[in-house]
Amino acid sequence: MHAQGQRRSPRTTVPRSGAGTTRPAYVRRLEPTRTGADASSVDQHLPRTAGTRARVLLAAPAGDGRAALERALVRSWLAVDAVEHGAAALDALRGGAYDAAVLAADLPGLSGTAVCRWVREHGADRDLPVLVLVGDDPGSGADEAAAAGASGTLPLDARPRLVAHRVVALLRHAHVPLPRQRGIARALPFLRGA
Secondary structure: OOOOOOOOOOOEEEOOOOOOOOEOOOOOOOOOOOOOOOOOOOOHHHHHHOOOOEEEEEEOOHHHHHHHHHHHHHHHEEEEEEEEHHHHHHHHHHHHHHHEEEEEOOOOOOOHHHHHHHHHOOOOOOOOOOOEEEEHHHHHHHHHHHHHHHOOEEOOOOHHHHHHEEEEEEEOOOOOOOOOHHHHHHOHHHHHOE
16 A cells, blocks of 8 residues: 555566566566676666675687686576687776676687786785686696686586586675675576566
8 A cells, every 4th residue: 555645666678588577677687797898787677675686807809718717607696708819807906896707718819827826926915816817737727726816716617507606606705795695596586587
């Protein structure tokens, strides 16, 4: 019941694909963050009650693999900024406040392990969780990443969900506050694709 004199605002709906179903106008599908001129924050698509999202830098060569990693990280309730060069990753880490970084070891220009080494030696947040994705020879790549101070390593061709789970585990280990994913998923059924 509404208090006397107050009117209830009309609920606007937007057609959804399917057999005549509609969804409220404020509900939007989550899209991975894009780089370049059309960059937009994923946070603008979330209701304010969803809580804060941990910010992750993803530095990997452009392609289907990076797009899949972006989607997996976004589905894990992480805000993602993606770059494709080592120098761009270094600039982003200098200028942005990130909660974690995912770096491919074989980035063009400056390698992911070199960026990790810079974070540990000169970065403002030297305790930043850094996950390095190693390439063809996981043994030597993992050793090099560990020597650079990486928090963890995974093969570059690891499943995107595994990478996302590892990032969330690193964030929890670093005591970064994360939203309660189960409660949010129940409250916002559109996130499950319904």
